[in-house]
Amino acid sequence: MPEGVQAPPKETAAGTEGRPRLVVCLPPSEGALELVRLAHRRAAALGADWFALTVETPGQADLLPQKQEALRQALQWAAQLGGQVVRASGVRVGPEILRFARENRATCILVGKAGGRRRPRLWGRSLADCLLRHSGVEVWIVPLPEGEPEGAAPRGTRPRFRRWLWEYGLAVAGVGLTSTVAGLLSPWLSFTGLALLYLLAVALISATVSRGPALLAAAAGVAAADFLFVPEYWSFRLAYPDYALTLVVMLAVSIIISGLTARSRFQARVARLRERQAAAMSELGQKLSLAANRETLLATAVAHLGEVLEARVSVLLPGPEGELTLAAGPPLPEDVRESMVARWVYRHRHPAGAGTDTLPAVRALYVPLGPPQDPVGVLRVELPDQGLVVSEMLPLLQGLARQVGLALEREELSRQARAAQVEIEAERLRNILLSSVSHDLRTPLTVIAGSASTLLENPGLDKATRAELAHNIYEEARRLDRLVHNLLEMSRLESGRVELHPDWHDLEEVLGSALHQLETRLQGRPLVLELDPDLPLVQVDAILLERVLINLLDNALKYSPGDRPITLKAHRSKGEVVVEVADHGPGLPPGAEARVFDKFYQAAPGTHRGVGLGLSICRSIVEMHGGRMEAANRPEGGAVFRFTLPLGKDAPADNGEMPHPQGQAPHETPHSPY
Amino acid sequence: MKPRILLIEDDVHIRRFLRASLPTQGYELLEAADGREGLSLAASQPVEVILLDLGLPDLEGLEIIRQVRQWSRVPIIVLSARDQEREKVITLDAGADDYLTKPFGVGELLARIRVALRRSMQDREGREETVFEVGNIRVDLEKRRVFRGGEEVHLTPTEYKLLTVLIRHAGKVVTHRQLLKEVWGPSFVDQGAYLRIFVRHLRRKLEDNPARPAFLLTDPGVGYRLRAPEE
Numbered sequence: 001m002p003e004g005v006q007a008p009p010k011e012t013a014a015g016t017e018g019r020p021r022l023v024v025c026l027p028p029s030e031g032a033l034e035l036v037r038l039a040h041r042r043a044a045a046l047g048a049d050w051f052a053l054t055v056e057t058p059g060q061a062d063l064l065p066q067k068q069e070a071l072r073q074a075l076q077w078a079a080q081l082g083g084q085v086v087r088a089s090g091v092r093v094g095p096e097i098l099r100f101a102r103e104n105r106a107t108c109i110l111v112g113k114a115g116g117r118r119r120p121r122l123w124g125r126s127l128a129d130c131l132l133r134h135s136g137v138e139v140w141i142v143p144l145p146e147g148e149p150e151g152a153a154p155r156g157t158r159p160r161f162r163r164w165l166w167e168y169g170l171a172v173a174g175v176g177l178t179s180t181v182a183g184l185l186s187p188w189l190s191f192t193g194l195a196l197l198y199l200l201a202v203a204l205i206s207a208t209v210s211r212g213p214a215l216l217a218a219a220a221g222v223a224a225a226d227f228l229f230v231p232e233y234w235s236f237r238l239a240y241p242d243y244a245l246t247l248v249v250m251l252a253v254s255i256i257i258s259g260l261t262a263r264s265r266f267q268a269r270v271a272r273l274r275e276r277q278a279a280a281m282s283e284l285g286q287k288l289s290l291a292a293n294r295e296t297l298l299a300t301a302v303a304h305l306g307e308v309l310e311a312r313v314s315v316l317l318p319g320p321e322g323e324l325t326l327a328a329g330p331p332l333p334e335d336v337r338e339s340m341v342a343r344w345v346y347r348h349r350h351p352a353g354a355g356t357d358t359l360p361a362v363r364a365l366y367v368p369l370g371p372p373q374d375p376v377g378v379l380r381v382e383l384p385d386q387g388l389v390v391s392e393m394l395p396l397l398q399g400l401a402r403q404v405g406l407a408l409e410r411e412e413l414s415r416q417a418r419a420a421q422v423e424i425e426a427e428r429l430r431n432i433l434l435s436s437v438s439h440d441l442r443t444p445l446t447v448i449a450g451s452a453s454t455l456l457e458n459p460g461l462d463k464a465t466r467a468e469l470a471h472n473i474y475e476e477a478r479r480l481d482r483l484v485h486n487l488l489e490m491s492r493l494e495s496g497r498v499e500l501h502p503d504w505h506d507l508e509e510v511l512g513s514a515l516h517q518l519e520t521r522l523q524g525r526p527l528v529l530e531l532d533p534d535l536p537l538v539q540v541d542a543i544l545l546e547r548v549l550i551n552l553l554d555n556a557l558k559y560s561p562g563d564r565p566i567t568l569k570a571h572r573s574k575g576e577v578v579v580e581v582a583d584h585g586p587g588l589p590p591g592a593e594a595r596v597f598d599k600f601y602q603a604a605p606g607t608h609r610g611v612g613l614g615l616s617i618c619r620s621i622v623e624m625h626g627g628r629m630e631a632a633n634r635p636e637g638g639a640v641f642r643f644t645l646p647l648g649k650d651a652p653a654d655n656g657e658m659p660h661p662q663g664q665a666p667h668e669t670p671h672s673p674y
Numbered sequence: 675m676k677p678r679i680l681l682i683e684d685d686v687h688i689r690r691f692l693r694a695s696l697p698t699q700g701y702e703l704l705e706a707a708d709g710r711e712g713l714s715l716a717a718s719q720p721v722e723v724i725l726l727d728l729g730l731p732d733l734e735g736l737e738i739i740r741q742v743r744q745w746s747r748v749p750i751i752v753l754s755a756r757d758q759e760r761e762k763v764i765t766l767d768a769g770a771d772d773y774l775t776k777p778f779g780v781g782e783l784l785a786r787i788r789v790a791l792r793r794s795m796q797d798r799e800g801r802e803e804t805v806f807e808v809g810n811i812r813v814d815l816e817k818r819r820v821f822r823g824g825e826e827v828h829l830t831p832t833e834y835k836l837l838t839v840l841i842r843h844a845g846k847v848v849t850h851r852q853l854l855k856e857v858w859g860p861s862f863v864d865q866g867a868y869l870r871i872f873v874r875h876l877r878r879k880l881e882d883n884p885a886r887p888a889f890l891l892t893d894p895g896v897g898y899r900l901r902a903p904e905e
Binding site for chain 2 (some may be wrong): 205474477478483501503504505506508509510511512515516529531537542543546652
């Protein structure tokens with residue numbers, strides 16, 4: 001029994017100091033359900049927190065499946081009723097209960113006292129006595145019904161039954177074999193030597209079988225030794241009393257050996273299990289902490305859990321409308337019950353599905369993700385064999401699910417933090433926008449208002465002046481329209497609301513229509529066009545690409561003197577088309593080559609009218625098309641803006657392979673060419 | 675008799691400046707402030723052209739076009755905002771004849787109205803043009819011969835077919851879909867690439883500077899427009 005009080009587990013300590021705590025010990029028997037019922041009632045009456053404790057002991061593996069099932073049900077029920085389920089393991093039940101009660105400062109222990117024949121020493125009088133003697137807390141002992149008749153094992157448990165048979169058979173066969181060997185060696189060995197041989201056999205048998213068969217081997221060994229090698233031979237009667245002592249010692253040593261080996265094997269098994277769980281948990285923690293975003297986090301979790309549990313694992317998370325949807329892992333089978341169970345688990349915060357009591361008809365086990373009181377989703381685990389492993393695996397599974405849930409929550413929090421950062425940036429941009437827009441919109445508005453009011457208030461103006469003022473109004477209105485259009489375009493691009501409608505387009509045609517739009521402003525301006533005549537079609541959104549060309553040309557017009565030529569080039573280069581717009585103006589200030597594409601950047605503020613959005617829009621559009629955009633100063637003077645457009649793989653060829661309306665003159669066959 | 679134009683437009687200022695300009699250009703203007711009033715005016719009075727705003731408060735422009743088209747082939751010119759390319763195409767495919775992007779100048783509007791009137795007059799009189807001439811391009815539709823500046827140009831059958839469709843709609847926009855359907859057939863309406871390639875060929879054969887076309891104009895995102903002789 002460990003000395004000293006250890007810190008209670010976290011979840012039992014938080015916020016409930018001072019409330020009474022009740023521990024109910026659940027035995028692996030049908031009485032466990034009754035105990036849960038009682039504990040729940042008492043805890044409610046006392047206003048107590050309560051724990052459903054079960055202690056795994058070495059003998060438990062030998063128990064009938066019905067008993068284990070009863071215990072599992074009881075534990076689940078306890079959890080549903082608000083009890084905290086705790087599994088401990090130890091060699092003896094009593095000390096484990098006491099240790100747990102002490103560590104968690106339990107005020108009351110509830111145990112059952114059965115007349116059951118199977119484990120009278122642990123669950124009968126001596127357990128209650130042990131608790132009463134050592135606990136120093138209130139102990140309630142509840143009489144439980146007699147253990148039910150064991151009956152035939154149900155069909156599903158045949159493998160276990162077979163293992164039993166095999167182990168007992170092995171014990172008997174081992175003793176038989178030893179007896180044969182001992183018989184052969186008996187001419188040369190004393191009885192003590194033969195007895196040691198039997199001890200060796202018992203030790204070997206104990207090392208491979210569970211406790212029951214080991215004890216059988218011990219008893220059978222002693223009986224065989226007595227029957228075969230103690231005078232009188234072929235009888236159990238003892239001729240000399242010192243043989244009796246040897247036999248008694250032999251029996252005692254055999255029993256101790258079998259007990260010790262069984263115990264150490266059990267502890268090794270528990271240790272292995274714990275180790276595996278701890279390794280799985282820590283590895284998962286490490287992997288999750290490396291995940292950069294929600295998608296990789298989910299993918300990592302699904303992959304890791306799948307590997308550790310050797311199962312198909314999926315994660316279901318609530319969507320925007322609270323409806324659980326698949327977030328990672330293989331999709332659910334097309335069975336409405338599966339999603340129903342998932343929803344149940346999410347709502348009731350409790351595991352359900354295959355291998356459990358609740359809604360077991362589905363193929364997978366569903367466990368809430370994240371903290372039990374506030375799950376963030378549901379973990380779906382489809383184990384390859386849904387046998388009896390679920391009850392053993394559930395604690396590990398819940399631990400893992402909790403870890404994944406916490407990681408998701410953490411990720412969500414950091415995402416929110418990032419979103420807040422983006423929001424701040426957007427706010428900053430909005431402020432710049434507002435101040436610059438209010439300036440740039442007011443200038444043309446001032447011209448319009450001024451010209452119009454002059455026209456209104458001076459009916460005597462000469463015809464030429466009137467025409468000039470009207471022209472003023474018209475020009476400024478056009479400018480305002482361009483400005484508003486750019487602003488709208490930018491905000492649409494920024495918000496990601498722009499949908500690309502790509503189709504195969506002739507670059508020459510798009511350029512032609514951009515030039516057409518700028519016709520009045522281009523009048524008198526020398527324009528040099530150097531377009532590769534064999535340019536293939538490009539897959540672009542023509543309207544957006546036209547906007548790029550208009551903005552680049554507009555920029556060139558604004559920033560170079562009215563008589564200097566503007567050059568437009570387009571040629572094919574490797575897998576892309578390169579388009580250049582060059583002017584013969586003063587060029588870009590040093591260091592501005594990259595910054596000209598920033599929003600609201602103006603190379604020479606105040607000298608030209610505009611918001612500083614045009615080039616920024618160009619870059620956004622080009623990048624949407626998978627191209628690059630850059631600005632540079634030309635060695636011969638002036639600035640050049642260059643962008644690329646990737647060439648699609650299956651660009652329609654301009655080689656007459658187009659389907660023509662065939663056979664007859666086309667105007668006579670307006671329909672179907674084939 | 676002055677041609678009568680029905681304007682269906684909810685914005686009072688737009689109505690005001692059109693009221694100031696259209697009558698001085700020899701048109702009679704009927705005004706409707708919403709779709710229902712517009713429909714009832716169009717049904718009760720003979721009109722030569724309908725100018726239809728796309729953003730009416732009561733009825734979708736598309737709905738009005740469909741209703742009018744049930745009983746009349748009167749030209750409909752749609753007035754729409756700039757970012758509504760898809761709506762423009764939809765209304766044109768639904769039976770509108772042309773469109774004008776806001777903000778527009780009176781000059782552009784008058785040109786569109788003239789084209790629409792010429793077209794509907796031709797339709798009424800059932801007169802087929804035998805020769806089409808614009809700029810230095812001359813197309814003899816009877817003999818199926820095309821000349822540019824007096825020199826004959828050789829077109830492939832598909833190019834010629836494309837050109838005749840554009841001539842039939844000269845002055846107004848023809849959507850990509852309409853062109854593909856009329857030239858290649860209904861199953862090719864999504865094959866925009868064919869159209870682009872053949873338009874490029876036509877421009878190289880007919881235009882002096884194909885990169886700055888003077889006749890075969892592009893309406894980005896909507897379709898093509900062959901400049902009408904009177905423009």
